[in-house]
Amino acid sequence: MTGNKLLSIQGLTTEFPTPQGPLVAVNGVDLEVARGEVLGIVGESGSGKTVLGLSAMGLVGLPGKVTAGRILFDGQDLTRHTEAQWQAIRGKRIAMVFQDPTTSLNPVQRIGAQMIEALQAHRDISKDAAKRMVLEAMVRVGINSPKERLLAYPHQFSGGMRQRVVIATALLNEPDLIIADEPTTALDVTVQSQILRDVRRLCQDTGTAIIWVSHDLGVVAQIAHRVAVMYAGRIVEQGMTNRLLKTPSHPYTAGLIASMPANAERGERLRSIPGGLPQLSNLPVGCAFAPRCPQASAACEVLPELTSTSAEHAVRCVSPLNEAA
Protein backbone atom coordinates (compact mmCIF):
# COMPACT_ATOMS: atom_id res chain seq x y z
CA MET A 1 0.00 0.00 0.00
CA THR A 2 2.83 2.38 0.76
CA GLY A 3 4.04 2.55 -2.82
CA ASN A 4 0.57 3.34 -4.01
CA LYS A 5 -0.33 6.10 -1.62
CA LEU A 6 -1.94 9.25 -2.90
CA LEU A 7 -2.14 11.23 0.29
CA SER A 8 0.04 10.89 3.32
CA ILE A 9 -0.64 13.13 6.29
CA GLN A 10 2.13 13.14 8.88
CA GLY A 11 1.88 14.63 12.33
CA LEU A 12 -0.66 17.22 11.20
CA THR A 13 -1.61 19.73 13.88
CA THR A 14 -4.14 22.52 13.42
CA GLU A 15 -4.69 25.08 16.15
CA PHE A 16 -7.05 27.95 16.83
CA PRO A 17 -5.79 30.61 19.21
CA THR A 18 -8.27 31.43 21.97
CA PRO A 19 -7.99 33.62 25.05
CA GLN A 20 -7.76 30.39 27.09
CA GLY A 21 -4.77 29.20 25.08
CA PRO A 22 -4.52 27.39 21.75
CA LEU A 23 -7.41 25.09 20.87
CA VAL A 24 -5.85 22.06 19.23
CA ALA A 25 -8.52 20.82 16.82
CA VAL A 26 -6.25 18.39 14.99
CA ASN A 27 -3.49 16.95 17.13
CA GLY A 28 -0.64 15.14 15.41
CA VAL A 29 -2.71 13.13 12.95
CA ASP A 30 -1.09 10.51 10.70
CA LEU A 31 -3.17 9.21 7.80
CA GLU A 32 -2.66 7.57 4.47
CA VAL A 33 -5.00 7.22 1.55
CA ALA A 34 -4.22 5.04 -1.46
CA ARG A 35 -5.45 5.77 -4.96
CA GLY A 36 -9.07 4.76 -5.38
CA GLU A 37 -9.42 3.96 -1.70
CA VAL A 38 -12.34 5.05 0.48
CA LEU A 39 -11.23 6.08 3.94
CA GLY A 40 -13.88 6.78 6.54
CA ILE A 41 -13.14 9.20 9.36
CA VAL A 42 -15.47 8.79 12.30
CA GLY A 43 -15.87 10.80 15.43
CA GLU A 44 -18.44 12.76 17.37
CA SER A 45 -19.06 16.48 16.83
CA GLY A 46 -16.01 18.46 17.86
CA SER A 47 -13.58 15.60 17.43
CA GLY A 48 -11.67 17.57 14.80
CA LYS A 49 -12.68 15.56 11.76
CA THR A 50 -14.06 18.53 9.83
CA VAL A 51 -10.98 20.67 10.57
CA LEU A 52 -8.82 17.74 9.44
CA GLY A 53 -10.64 17.75 6.10
CA LEU A 54 -10.34 21.52 5.75
CA SER A 55 -6.63 21.37 6.63
CA ALA A 56 -6.06 18.96 3.77
CA MET A 57 -7.70 21.52 1.46
CA GLY A 58 -5.79 24.50 2.86
CA LEU A 59 -9.16 25.97 3.80
CA VAL A 60 -8.87 26.36 7.57
CA GLY A 61 -10.35 29.78 8.18
CA LEU A 62 -8.41 32.36 10.13
CA PRO A 63 -7.44 32.55 12.92
CA GLY A 64 -6.97 28.76 12.64
CA LYS A 65 -3.62 27.56 11.36
CA VAL A 66 -1.78 24.36 10.55
CA THR A 67 1.08 24.58 13.03
CA ALA A 68 2.92 21.32 12.45
CA GLY A 69 3.12 18.30 10.22
CA ARG A 70 3.13 17.60 6.52
CA ILE A 71 0.46 16.86 3.96
CA LEU A 72 2.14 14.87 1.20
CA PHE A 73 -0.11 14.70 -1.82
CA ASP A 74 1.30 12.83 -4.77
CA GLY A 75 4.78 13.58 -3.47
CA GLN A 76 4.34 17.35 -2.90
CA ASP A 77 4.11 18.85 0.57
CA LEU A 78 0.92 20.91 0.46
CA THR A 79 1.67 22.71 3.73
CA ARG A 80 4.40 24.62 1.88
CA HIS A 81 2.11 25.62 -0.97
CA THR A 82 1.39 29.23 -1.74
CA GLU A 83 -2.22 30.32 -2.21
CA ALA A 84 -1.79 30.19 -5.99
CA GLN A 85 -0.46 26.63 -5.81
CA TRP A 86 -3.35 25.66 -3.56
CA GLN A 87 -5.81 27.08 -6.08
CA ALA A 88 -4.37 24.84 -8.77
CA ILE A 89 -4.90 21.78 -6.53
CA ARG A 90 -8.29 22.65 -5.10
CA GLY A 91 -11.19 21.50 -7.20
CA LYS A 92 -8.78 20.02 -9.74
CA ARG A 93 -6.95 17.28 -7.85
CA ILE A 94 -8.64 17.42 -4.45
CA ALA A 95 -12.31 18.34 -4.31
CA MET A 96 -14.50 18.83 -1.29
CA VAL A 97 -18.18 18.32 -0.55
CA PHE A 98 -19.65 20.00 2.50
CA GLN A 99 -22.21 18.92 4.99
CA ASP A 100 -25.09 21.26 4.33
CA PRO A 101 -26.24 21.36 0.71
CA THR A 102 -28.64 24.22 1.46
CA THR A 103 -25.73 26.58 2.09
CA SER A 104 -23.02 25.22 -0.24
CA LEU A 105 -24.42 26.94 -3.31
CA ASN A 106 -24.56 30.66 -3.97
CA PRO A 107 -28.26 31.57 -3.68
CA VAL A 108 -28.17 34.31 -6.32
CA GLN A 109 -26.26 32.53 -9.07
CA ARG A 110 -27.63 29.96 -11.49
CA ILE A 111 -26.68 26.33 -10.94
CA GLY A 112 -25.13 26.08 -14.39
CA ALA A 113 -22.85 29.07 -13.85
CA GLN A 114 -21.66 27.69 -10.53
CA MET A 115 -20.74 24.39 -12.13
CA ILE A 116 -19.18 25.86 -15.26
CA GLU A 117 -16.87 28.10 -13.26
CA ALA A 118 -15.43 25.02 -11.53
CA LEU A 119 -14.33 23.75 -14.94
CA GLN A 120 -13.13 27.08 -16.24
CA ALA A 121 -11.04 27.69 -13.14
CA HIS A 122 -8.78 24.83 -14.16
CA ARG A 123 -8.76 24.57 -17.90
CA ASP A 124 -9.00 26.72 -20.94
CA ILE A 125 -12.38 25.62 -22.14
CA SER A 126 -15.14 27.35 -24.07
CA LYS A 127 -18.43 28.00 -22.37
CA ASP A 128 -20.27 25.63 -24.71
CA ALA A 129 -17.83 22.81 -24.14
CA ALA A 130 -17.99 23.40 -20.40
CA LYS A 131 -21.78 23.36 -20.58
CA ARG A 132 -21.74 20.01 -22.36
CA MET A 133 -19.51 18.54 -19.68
CA VAL A 134 -21.70 19.95 -16.94
CA LEU A 135 -24.80 18.44 -18.54
CA GLU A 136 -23.12 15.03 -18.69
CA ALA A 137 -22.05 15.34 -15.06
CA MET A 138 -25.60 16.21 -14.02
CA VAL A 139 -26.95 13.15 -15.78
CA ARG A 140 -24.31 10.98 -14.09
CA VAL A 141 -25.46 12.02 -10.62
CA GLY A 142 -29.10 11.39 -11.54
CA ILE A 143 -30.47 14.88 -12.19
CA ASN A 144 -33.36 14.72 -14.65
CA SER A 145 -33.86 17.26 -17.45
CA PRO A 146 -30.48 18.86 -16.77
CA LYS A 147 -30.86 21.46 -19.54
CA GLU A 148 -33.64 23.28 -17.69
CA ARG A 149 -31.93 22.72 -14.34
CA LEU A 150 -28.85 24.51 -15.58
CA LEU A 151 -30.77 27.78 -15.53
CA ALA A 152 -32.41 27.18 -12.17
CA TYR A 153 -31.37 28.76 -8.89
CA PRO A 154 -30.44 26.69 -5.84
CA HIS A 155 -33.65 27.49 -3.97
CA GLN A 156 -35.63 25.72 -6.70
CA PHE A 157 -33.89 22.43 -5.81
CA SER A 158 -34.54 20.01 -2.96
CA GLY A 159 -31.75 19.33 -0.47
CA GLY A 160 -30.93 16.00 -2.09
CA MET A 161 -30.81 17.58 -5.54
CA ARG A 162 -28.55 20.34 -4.32
CA GLN A 163 -26.16 17.83 -2.81
CA ARG A 164 -26.15 15.99 -6.13
CA VAL A 165 -25.23 19.26 -7.82
CA VAL A 166 -22.43 19.79 -5.32
CA ILE A 167 -21.15 16.24 -5.84
CA ALA A 168 -21.37 16.59 -9.62
CA THR A 169 -19.40 19.84 -9.32
CA ALA A 170 -16.75 18.15 -7.18
CA LEU A 171 -16.42 15.33 -9.72
CA LEU A 172 -16.25 17.62 -12.77
CA ASN A 173 -12.47 17.82 -12.96
CA GLU A 174 -12.07 14.12 -12.14
CA PRO A 175 -10.05 14.77 -9.00
CA ASP A 176 -7.73 12.19 -7.46
CA LEU A 177 -9.34 12.69 -4.08
CA ILE A 178 -12.67 13.89 -2.75
CA ILE A 179 -13.00 14.98 0.84
CA ALA A 180 -16.64 14.51 1.76
CA ASP A 181 -17.55 16.17 5.04
CA GLU A 182 -20.77 14.49 6.22
CA PRO A 183 -22.35 15.03 2.81
CA THR A 184 -25.44 12.98 3.59
CA THR A 185 -26.10 14.05 7.18
CA ALA A 186 -28.55 16.78 6.26
CA LEU A 187 -30.53 14.50 3.95
CA ASP A 188 -33.28 12.04 4.69
CA VAL A 189 -32.41 8.38 4.87
CA THR A 190 -33.59 7.19 1.46
CA VAL A 191 -31.83 10.04 -0.34
CA GLN A 192 -28.80 9.38 1.81
CA SER A 193 -28.43 5.77 0.71
CA GLN A 194 -29.00 6.66 -2.96
CA ILE A 195 -26.30 9.30 -2.85
CA LEU A 196 -23.98 6.96 -0.98
CA ARG A 197 -24.40 4.35 -3.69
CA ASP A 198 -23.95 6.86 -6.50
CA VAL A 199 -20.81 8.39 -5.03
CA ARG A 200 -19.21 4.98 -4.54
CA ARG A 201 -20.03 3.98 -8.11
CA LEU A 202 -18.80 7.26 -9.60
CA CYS A 203 -15.55 7.15 -7.71
CA GLN A 204 -14.98 3.55 -8.71
CA ASP A 205 -15.50 4.54 -12.35
CA THR A 206 -12.98 7.35 -12.22
CA GLY A 207 -10.57 5.85 -9.69
CA THR A 208 -11.13 8.74 -7.31
CA ALA A 209 -10.17 8.21 -3.70
CA ILE A 210 -12.53 9.43 -0.99
CA ILE A 211 -12.11 10.63 2.55
CA TRP A 212 -15.60 10.26 3.95
CA VAL A 213 -16.01 12.18 7.18
CA SER A 214 -18.98 11.23 9.30
CA HIS A 215 -20.26 10.85 12.82
CA ASP A 216 -22.34 7.92 11.62
CA LEU A 217 -20.55 4.58 11.77
CA GLY A 218 -23.41 2.98 9.86
CA VAL A 219 -22.84 5.23 6.85
CA VAL A 220 -19.10 4.75 6.96
CA ALA A 221 -19.53 0.96 7.20
CA GLN A 222 -21.43 1.08 3.91
CA ILE A 223 -18.85 2.99 1.95
CA ALA A 224 -15.36 2.84 3.45
CA HIS A 225 -12.61 0.31 2.90
CA ARG A 226 -10.78 1.53 5.94
CA VAL A 227 -11.89 3.56 8.93
CA ALA A 228 -10.03 5.97 11.19
CA VAL A 229 -11.67 6.88 14.48
CA MET A 230 -10.95 10.36 15.82
CA TYR A 231 -11.29 11.52 19.37
CA ALA A 232 -10.39 14.99 20.65
CA GLY A 233 -8.23 15.77 17.62
CA ARG A 234 -6.30 12.49 17.65
CA ILE A 235 -6.72 9.26 15.77
CA VAL A 236 -7.41 6.58 18.35
CA GLU A 237 -7.87 3.62 16.09
CA GLN A 238 -7.68 2.77 12.43
CA GLY A 239 -8.06 -0.38 10.43
CA MET A 240 -10.01 -2.23 7.78
CA THR A 241 -13.73 -1.51 8.13
CA ASN A 242 -14.92 -5.08 8.77
CA ARG A 243 -12.27 -5.92 11.29
CA LEU A 244 -12.69 -2.60 13.10
CA LEU A 245 -16.45 -2.92 13.36
CA LYS A 246 -16.39 -6.57 14.37
CA THR A 247 -13.56 -6.48 16.87
CA PRO A 248 -12.78 -2.90 17.91
CA SER A 249 -9.60 -2.47 19.92
CA HIS A 250 -10.19 0.96 21.41
CA PRO A 251 -12.83 1.29 24.11
CA TYR A 252 -14.09 4.46 22.39
CA THR A 253 -14.67 2.60 19.11
CA ALA A 254 -16.42 -0.13 21.06
CA GLY A 255 -18.60 2.51 22.70
CA LEU A 256 -19.49 4.04 19.33
CA ILE A 257 -20.43 0.66 17.91
CA ALA A 258 -22.50 -0.20 20.98
CA SER A 259 -24.42 3.05 20.66
CA MET A 260 -25.42 2.43 17.02
CA PRO A 261 -29.22 2.09 16.92
CA ALA A 262 -28.91 -1.00 14.69
CA ASN A 263 -27.07 -2.79 17.48
CA ALA A 264 -29.70 -2.13 20.11
CA GLU A 265 -32.16 -4.78 21.23
CA ARG A 266 -35.79 -4.03 20.43
CA GLY A 267 -37.45 -2.27 23.31
CA GLU A 268 -34.14 -1.60 24.99
CA ARG A 269 -32.90 1.93 25.63
CA LEU A 270 -30.32 3.16 23.09
CA ARG A 271 -26.90 3.04 24.62
CA SER A 272 -24.56 6.03 24.80
CA ILE A 273 -21.07 6.78 26.01
CA PRO A 274 -21.33 8.65 29.32
CA GLY A 275 -19.70 12.07 29.59
CA GLY A 276 -18.64 14.47 26.86
CA LEU A 277 -15.61 15.55 24.86
CA PRO A 278 -12.85 17.24 26.85
CA GLN A 279 -12.06 20.88 26.12
CA LEU A 280 -9.69 20.98 23.17
CA SER A 281 -7.83 23.92 24.67
CA ASN A 282 -7.32 22.03 27.91
CA LEU A 283 -6.75 18.36 27.17
CA PRO A 284 -5.98 15.87 29.93
CA VAL A 285 -2.31 14.88 30.11
CA GLY A 286 -2.75 11.24 29.19
CA CYS A 287 -5.39 9.53 27.08
CA ALA A 288 -8.11 12.07 26.30
CA PHE A 289 -10.79 9.40 26.51
CA ALA A 290 -9.73 8.10 29.94
CA PRO A 291 -12.27 10.16 31.93
CA ARG A 292 -15.10 8.42 30.03
CA CYS A 293 -13.46 5.05 29.64
CA PRO A 294 -14.78 1.97 31.49
CA GLN A 295 -11.31 0.35 31.25
CA ALA A 296 -9.34 3.35 32.50
CA SER A 297 -6.51 2.72 34.91
CA ALA A 298 -3.52 4.62 36.31
CA ALA A 299 -1.55 3.66 33.20
CA CYS A 300 -3.83 5.90 31.11
CA GLU A 301 -2.21 9.03 32.56
CA VAL A 302 0.56 8.66 30.01
CA LEU A 303 -0.53 9.36 26.42
CA PRO A 304 -0.23 6.12 24.48
CA GLU A 305 1.18 6.13 20.95
CA LEU A 306 -0.82 4.95 17.96
CA THR A 307 0.57 1.39 17.84
CA SER A 308 0.18 -1.15 15.09
CA THR A 309 -1.42 -4.38 16.24
CA SER A 310 -1.29 -5.91 12.78
CA ALA A 311 -0.34 -4.83 9.26
CA GLU A 312 -3.60 -3.02 8.72
CA HIS A 313 -4.57 -2.06 12.23
CA ALA A 314 -3.40 0.47 14.78
CA VAL A 315 -4.77 1.61 18.11
CA ARG A 316 -3.90 4.29 20.65
CA CYS A 317 -4.65 2.56 23.95
CA VAL A 318 -2.62 1.04 26.80
CA SER A 319 -5.05 -1.82 27.30
CA PRO A 320 -6.75 -2.48 23.96
CA LEU A 321 -9.77 -4.77 23.76
CA ASN A 322 -9.98 -8.00 21.81
CA GLU A 323 -6.25 -8.63 22.12
CA ALA A 324 -6.76 -12.21 21.07
CA ALA A 325 -8.38 -11.19 17.78
Next chain:
Amino acid sequence: MFAFVLRRGMQSVVVLFVMSLIVFSMINLVGDPVDMLVNPESLPDEIERVRRDFGLDQPVYVQYWKFLTGALSGDLGNSFVFGRPALTLMAERFPATLELAICALIIAVTIGLPLGVYAGLRPDGLGARFIMGLSVLGISIPTFWLGLMMIIVFSVILGWLPVSGRGETAVFLGIESSMFTLDGLKHLAMPATNLALFKIAMVMRLARAGTNEVMAQDFIRFARAKGLSSRRIVRAHLMPNILIPIVTVVGIEFGTLIAFATVTESIFAWPGLGKLVIDAIVNLDRPIVVAYLLFVVALFLVLNLVVDIIYAVLDPRVRLQGDEE
Protein backbone atom coordinates in the same frame (compact mmCIF):
# COMPACT_ATOMS: atom_id res chain seq x y z
CA MET B 1 -44.87 42.10 -12.19
CA PHE B 2 -47.53 44.22 -13.91
CA ALA B 3 -50.03 43.38 -11.19
CA PHE B 4 -47.46 44.33 -8.59
CA VAL B 5 -46.76 47.73 -10.17
CA LEU B 6 -50.47 48.41 -10.59
CA ARG B 7 -51.21 47.60 -6.99
CA ARG B 8 -48.35 49.72 -5.73
CA GLY B 9 -49.55 52.54 -8.00
CA MET B 10 -52.98 52.50 -6.42
CA GLN B 11 -51.50 52.42 -2.94
CA SER B 12 -49.34 55.38 -3.88
CA VAL B 13 -52.36 57.45 -4.92
CA VAL B 14 -53.89 56.88 -1.50
CA VAL B 15 -50.67 57.83 0.27
CA LEU B 16 -50.35 60.99 -1.81
CA PHE B 17 -53.95 61.98 -1.05
CA VAL B 18 -53.52 61.51 2.68
CA MET B 19 -50.21 63.39 2.62
CA SER B 20 -51.75 66.29 0.74
CA LEU B 21 -54.46 66.50 3.38
CA ILE B 22 -51.94 66.54 6.21
CA VAL B 23 -49.53 68.94 4.54
CA PHE B 24 -52.23 71.34 3.48
CA SER B 25 -53.92 71.56 6.84
CA MET B 26 -50.66 71.80 8.79
CA ILE B 27 -49.24 74.60 6.70
CA ASN B 28 -52.41 76.59 7.17
CA LEU B 29 -51.71 76.64 10.89
CA VAL B 30 -48.43 78.49 10.38
CA GLY B 31 -48.31 82.27 10.08
CA ASP B 32 -50.07 84.49 7.64
CA PRO B 33 -48.48 84.72 4.21
CA VAL B 34 -50.18 88.03 3.52
CA ASP B 35 -48.09 89.65 6.26
CA MET B 36 -45.00 88.56 4.40
CA LEU B 37 -46.19 89.66 0.99
CA VAL B 38 -47.63 93.08 1.69
CA ASN B 39 -45.91 96.13 3.00
CA PRO B 40 -47.07 96.37 6.63
CA GLU B 41 -47.86 100.02 6.14
CA SER B 42 -50.41 99.29 3.42
CA LEU B 43 -54.02 100.21 3.93
CA PRO B 44 -56.30 97.54 5.42
CA ASP B 45 -58.40 97.22 2.25
CA GLU B 46 -55.20 96.76 0.24
CA ILE B 47 -54.28 93.86 2.50
CA GLU B 48 -57.80 92.46 2.19
CA ARG B 49 -57.52 92.61 -1.60
CA VAL B 50 -54.30 90.59 -1.62
CA ARG B 51 -55.88 88.08 0.76
CA ARG B 52 -58.85 87.72 -1.60
CA ASP B 53 -56.62 87.42 -4.67
CA PHE B 54 -54.81 84.45 -3.19
CA GLY B 55 -58.07 82.92 -1.97
CA LEU B 56 -56.81 83.09 1.62
CA ASP B 57 -60.08 84.67 2.82
CA GLN B 58 -61.93 81.41 2.32
CA PRO B 59 -62.23 78.58 4.85
CA VAL B 60 -59.43 75.98 4.74
CA TYR B 61 -61.64 73.21 3.33
CA VAL B 62 -62.63 75.40 0.40
CA GLN B 63 -58.99 76.22 -0.23
CA TYR B 64 -58.14 72.54 -0.03
CA TRP B 65 -60.91 71.59 -2.45
CA LYS B 66 -59.61 74.16 -4.91
CA PHE B 67 -56.09 72.81 -4.48
CA LEU B 68 -57.23 69.20 -4.92
CA THR B 69 -59.23 69.83 -8.09
CA GLY B 70 -56.32 71.83 -9.44
CA ALA B 71 -53.84 69.10 -8.50
CA LEU B 72 -55.85 66.48 -10.35
CA SER B 73 -55.43 68.51 -13.51
CA GLY B 74 -51.73 68.94 -12.85
CA ASP B 75 -51.83 72.42 -11.30
CA LEU B 76 -50.45 72.73 -7.79
CA GLY B 77 -51.13 76.44 -7.59
CA ASN B 78 -49.07 79.56 -8.21
CA SER B 79 -46.23 80.75 -6.03
CA PHE B 80 -47.31 83.73 -3.92
CA VAL B 81 -43.90 85.31 -4.38
CA PHE B 82 -43.12 84.66 -8.03
CA GLY B 83 -46.68 84.51 -9.30
CA ARG B 84 -45.78 81.51 -11.44
CA PRO B 85 -46.90 77.87 -11.17
CA ALA B 86 -45.15 76.02 -8.33
CA LEU B 87 -44.52 73.01 -10.56
CA THR B 88 -42.81 75.12 -13.21
CA LEU B 89 -40.54 76.70 -10.61
CA MET B 90 -39.63 73.29 -9.25
CA ALA B 91 -39.05 71.85 -12.69
CA GLU B 92 -36.59 74.68 -13.38
CA ARG B 93 -34.62 73.92 -10.25
CA PHE B 94 -34.85 70.13 -10.36
CA PRO B 95 -32.01 69.43 -12.86
CA ALA B 96 -29.50 71.24 -10.65
CA THR B 97 -30.46 69.16 -7.63
CA LEU B 98 -30.61 65.97 -9.64
CA GLU B 99 -27.10 66.38 -11.02
CA LEU B 100 -25.81 67.15 -7.55
CA ALA B 101 -27.50 64.05 -6.14
CA ILE B 102 -26.31 61.79 -8.97
CA CYS B 103 -22.73 62.99 -8.60
CA ALA B 104 -22.87 62.52 -4.85
CA LEU B 105 -24.25 59.00 -5.30
CA ILE B 106 -21.58 58.07 -7.83
CA ILE B 107 -18.88 59.37 -5.50
CA ALA B 108 -20.40 57.52 -2.55
CA VAL B 109 -20.56 54.17 -4.32
CA THR B 110 -17.26 54.31 -6.19
CA ILE B 111 -15.37 55.23 -3.04
CA GLY B 112 -17.47 53.54 -0.36
CA LEU B 113 -17.99 50.15 -1.97
CA PRO B 114 -14.36 49.18 -2.72
CA LEU B 115 -13.11 50.50 0.61
CA GLY B 116 -15.87 48.70 2.50
CA VAL B 117 -15.25 45.42 0.69
CA TYR B 118 -11.51 45.77 1.29
CA ALA B 119 -12.09 46.36 4.98
CA GLY B 120 -14.47 43.41 5.09
CA LEU B 121 -12.00 41.05 3.46
CA ARG B 122 -9.20 41.90 5.90
CA PRO B 123 -11.12 42.78 9.05
CA ASP B 124 -8.05 42.76 11.30
CA GLY B 125 -5.69 44.58 8.95
CA LEU B 126 -4.32 48.03 9.59
CA GLY B 127 -5.96 49.32 6.40
CA ALA B 128 -9.36 48.09 7.52
CA ARG B 129 -9.04 49.82 10.86
CA PHE B 130 -8.00 53.04 9.22
CA ILE B 131 -10.93 52.85 6.80
CA MET B 132 -13.42 52.19 9.56
CA GLY B 133 -11.98 55.09 11.55
CA LEU B 134 -12.57 57.33 8.55
CA SER B 135 -16.14 56.08 8.29
CA VAL B 136 -16.81 57.09 11.88
CA LEU B 137 -15.52 60.56 11.04
CA GLY B 138 -17.65 60.63 7.89
CA ILE B 139 -20.75 59.82 9.84
CA SER B 140 -20.15 62.18 12.72
CA ILE B 141 -18.72 65.34 11.14
CA PRO B 142 -21.55 67.85 10.54
CA THR B 143 -22.08 68.47 6.83
CA PHE B 144 -22.43 72.22 7.11
CA TRP B 145 -19.19 72.63 9.05
CA LEU B 146 -17.28 70.47 6.61
CA GLY B 147 -18.77 72.42 3.71
CA LEU B 148 -17.53 75.67 5.20
CA MET B 149 -14.10 74.18 5.85
CA MET B 150 -13.92 72.97 2.26
CA ILE B 151 -14.73 76.45 1.01
CA ILE B 152 -12.05 77.98 3.23
CA VAL B 153 -9.39 75.48 2.17
CA PHE B 154 -10.09 74.87 -1.51
CA SER B 155 -11.56 78.23 -2.54
CA VAL B 156 -10.26 80.88 -0.20
CA ILE B 157 -6.77 79.59 0.63
CA LEU B 158 -5.85 77.42 -2.34
CA GLY B 159 -8.11 79.09 -4.86
CA TRP B 160 -8.60 75.84 -6.76
CA LEU B 161 -12.38 75.68 -6.83
CA PRO B 162 -15.12 78.28 -7.16
CA VAL B 163 -16.94 79.22 -3.98
CA SER B 164 -20.50 78.87 -5.11
CA GLY B 165 -23.03 78.58 -7.91
CA ARG B 166 -23.60 76.07 -10.61
CA GLY B 167 -21.22 77.26 -13.30
CA GLU B 168 -21.44 76.75 -17.02
CA THR B 169 -23.83 74.13 -18.36
CA ALA B 170 -23.86 72.30 -21.65
CA VAL B 171 -26.40 70.17 -23.45
CA PHE B 172 -25.54 66.54 -24.04
CA LEU B 173 -28.05 63.94 -25.26
CA GLY B 174 -30.74 66.56 -24.76
CA ILE B 175 -29.91 67.04 -21.10
CA GLU B 176 -28.61 70.34 -19.87
CA SER B 177 -26.18 69.87 -17.06
CA SER B 178 -22.99 71.28 -15.62
CA MET B 179 -21.59 67.75 -15.59
CA PHE B 180 -20.61 68.28 -19.21
CA THR B 181 -18.35 71.31 -18.87
CA LEU B 182 -15.06 71.69 -17.03
CA ASP B 183 -16.28 74.83 -15.33
CA GLY B 184 -19.47 73.03 -14.32
CA LEU B 185 -17.53 70.10 -12.89
CA LYS B 186 -15.35 72.47 -10.90
CA HIS B 187 -18.47 73.97 -9.41
CA LEU B 188 -19.92 70.54 -8.74
CA ALA B 189 -16.86 69.06 -7.08
CA MET B 190 -17.18 70.56 -3.62
CA PRO B 191 -20.94 70.42 -3.10
CA ALA B 192 -21.15 66.87 -4.48
CA THR B 193 -18.27 65.66 -2.29
CA ASN B 194 -19.74 67.42 0.68
CA LEU B 195 -23.12 65.84 0.10
CA ALA B 196 -21.53 62.43 -0.57
CA LEU B 197 -19.41 62.30 2.54
CA PHE B 198 -22.01 60.83 4.86
CA LYS B 199 -23.12 58.40 2.16
CA ILE B 200 -19.55 57.23 1.51
CA ALA B 201 -19.26 56.32 5.16
CA MET B 202 -22.64 54.61 5.07
CA VAL B 203 -21.93 52.58 1.93
CA MET B 204 -18.56 51.65 3.39
CA ARG B 205 -20.08 50.31 6.58
CA LEU B 206 -22.78 48.43 4.70
CA ALA B 207 -20.25 46.90 2.32
CA ARG B 208 -17.97 45.87 5.16
CA ALA B 209 -20.78 44.31 7.19
CA GLY B 210 -22.09 42.50 4.11
CA THR B 211 -18.64 41.25 3.18
CA ASN B 212 -18.00 39.95 6.67
CA GLU B 213 -21.28 38.11 6.65
CA VAL B 214 -21.08 36.65 3.16
CA MET B 215 -17.42 35.58 3.37
CA ALA B 216 -18.30 33.37 6.34
CA GLN B 217 -20.92 31.50 4.32
CA ASP B 218 -20.49 27.90 3.19
CA PHE B 219 -20.91 28.75 -0.47
CA ILE B 220 -17.80 30.95 -0.33
CA ARG B 221 -15.92 28.04 1.19
CA PHE B 222 -17.26 25.74 -1.51
CA ALA B 223 -16.25 28.28 -4.16
CA ARG B 224 -12.73 28.24 -2.72
CA ALA B 225 -12.81 24.44 -2.69
CA LYS B 226 -13.54 24.61 -6.41
CA GLY B 227 -10.17 26.32 -6.80
CA LEU B 228 -11.52 29.72 -7.80
CA SER B 229 -9.24 32.73 -7.44
CA SER B 230 -10.03 35.29 -4.76
CA ARG B 231 -10.78 37.78 -7.47
CA ARG B 232 -13.37 35.54 -9.06
CA ILE B 233 -14.92 34.79 -5.65
CA VAL B 234 -15.25 38.48 -4.87
CA ARG B 235 -16.74 39.27 -8.28
CA ALA B 236 -19.05 36.34 -8.84
CA HIS B 237 -20.01 35.29 -5.34
CA LEU B 238 -19.43 38.12 -2.90
CA MET B 239 -20.61 41.11 -4.92
CA PRO B 240 -24.02 39.86 -6.06
CA ASN B 241 -24.83 38.93 -2.48
CA ILE B 242 -23.76 42.14 -0.77
CA LEU B 243 -25.33 44.28 -3.47
CA ILE B 244 -28.82 43.23 -2.42
CA PRO B 245 -28.88 45.17 0.86
CA ILE B 246 -26.71 47.96 -0.56
CA VAL B 247 -29.05 48.62 -3.47
CA THR B 248 -31.99 48.79 -1.10
CA VAL B 249 -30.37 51.34 1.15
CA VAL B 250 -28.67 53.35 -1.58
CA GLY B 251 -31.93 53.57 -3.53
CA ILE B 252 -33.73 55.16 -0.62
CA GLU B 253 -30.71 57.28 0.21
CA PHE B 254 -30.81 58.66 -3.32
CA GLY B 255 -34.22 60.02 -2.38
CA THR B 256 -32.82 61.72 0.70
CA LEU B 257 -30.01 63.19 -1.42
CA ILE B 258 -32.56 64.84 -3.68
CA ALA B 259 -35.02 65.78 -1.00
CA PHE B 260 -32.69 66.93 1.74
CA ALA B 261 -29.72 68.42 -0.05
CA THR B 262 -30.97 71.68 1.44
CA VAL B 263 -28.04 72.33 3.77
CA THR B 264 -25.40 71.72 1.13
CA GLU B 265 -27.31 73.76 -1.43
CA SER B 266 -27.56 76.66 0.98
CA ILE B 267 -23.85 76.63 1.82
CA PHE B 268 -22.70 76.46 -1.78
CA ALA B 269 -25.53 78.66 -3.11
CA TRP B 270 -26.47 75.82 -5.45
CA PRO B 271 -29.57 76.88 -7.35
CA GLY B 272 -31.50 73.69 -6.66
CA LEU B 273 -34.75 72.60 -5.08
CA GLY B 274 -33.39 72.84 -1.58
CA LYS B 275 -32.70 76.52 -1.90
CA LEU B 276 -36.10 77.11 -3.47
CA VAL B 277 -37.91 75.42 -0.63
CA ILE B 278 -35.89 77.13 2.10
CA ASP B 279 -36.76 80.49 0.58
CA ALA B 280 -40.38 79.40 0.25
CA ILE B 281 -40.56 78.42 3.91
CA VAL B 282 -39.05 81.75 4.98
CA ASN B 283 -41.55 83.65 2.83
CA LEU B 284 -44.49 81.40 3.77
CA ASP B 285 -44.91 80.68 0.06
CA ARG B 286 -47.40 77.92 0.77
CA PRO B 287 -48.03 76.55 -2.74
CA ILE B 288 -44.32 75.86 -3.21
CA VAL B 289 -43.93 74.22 0.18
CA VAL B 290 -46.96 72.00 -0.44
CA ALA B 291 -45.87 71.14 -3.96
CA TYR B 292 -42.36 70.37 -2.74
CA LEU B 293 -43.50 68.11 0.08
CA LEU B 294 -45.84 66.21 -2.23
CA PHE B 295 -43.00 65.90 -4.71
CA VAL B 296 -40.80 64.38 -2.00
CA VAL B 297 -43.52 61.91 -1.07
CA ALA B 298 -43.99 60.93 -4.71
CA LEU B 299 -40.22 60.62 -5.10
CA PHE B 300 -39.95 58.14 -2.24
CA LEU B 301 -42.93 56.16 -3.48
CA VAL B 302 -41.32 55.78 -6.88
CA LEU B 303 -37.89 54.98 -5.45
CA ASN B 304 -39.35 52.34 -3.17
CA LEU B 305 -41.04 50.73 -6.12
CA VAL B 306 -37.86 50.82 -8.19
CA VAL B 307 -35.82 49.37 -5.32
CA ASP B 308 -38.31 46.55 -4.88
CA ILE B 309 -38.11 45.71 -8.56
CA ILE B 310 -34.29 45.80 -8.62
CA TYR B 311 -34.31 43.67 -5.49
CA ALA B 312 -36.37 41.03 -7.23
CA VAL B 313 -34.02 41.14 -10.20
CA LEU B 314 -30.91 40.74 -8.01
CA ASP B 315 -32.29 38.08 -5.72
CA PRO B 316 -33.99 35.20 -7.50
CA ARG B 317 -35.55 34.04 -4.23
CA VAL B 318 -37.67 37.17 -4.01
CA ARG B 319 -41.05 37.14 -5.66
CA LEU B 320 -42.98 40.36 -5.91
CA GLN B 321 -46.32 40.22 -4.17
CA GLY B 322 -49.12 39.95 -6.67
CA ASP B 323 -46.94 37.97 -9.05
CA GLU B 324 -48.45 34.82 -10.39
CA GLU B 325 -46.31 31.73 -10.08
